[in-house]
Amino acid sequence: xxDIDDPTATFQEFDRDGDGYITRAEFTLAMKARGEEVTTAxxxxxxxxxxERDGDVDGRISLAEFLVAWEK
Numbered sequence: 556x557x558d559i560d561d562p563t564a565t566f567q568e569f570d571r572d573g574d575g576y577i578t579r580a581e582f583t584l585a586m587k588a589r590g591e592e593v594t595t596a597x598x599x600x601x602x603x604x605x606x607e608r609d610g611d612v613d614g615r616i617s618l619a620e621f622l623v624a625w626e627k
Contacts, residue, residue: 562625566618576615 569577569585577585579598586593593601605620606612616624 562622563618565625566621569621576613576617577621578615582616 566577567573569581571581571584579602582598582601583593601624602614602616605616605624606614608620608623609617
């Protein structure tokens with residue numbers, strides 16, 4: 556498991572296929588691997604906020620979006 560204080564390493568952990576984006580499925584799997592469950596409502600909120608930040612509404616979280624959220 557990566558250093559929990561390193562957002563880039565955490566992003567890479569969540570981005571299981573290495574394509575530069577975290578999908579809902581990848582986010583769910585990463586949270587389960589950490590022993591945490593995430594509800595559909597939580598996923599909706601997380602991914603909606605990411606889409607609103609960059610306006611692309613692609614349903615994925617990029618590293619840039621992740622870093623902005625990390626700082627909050």
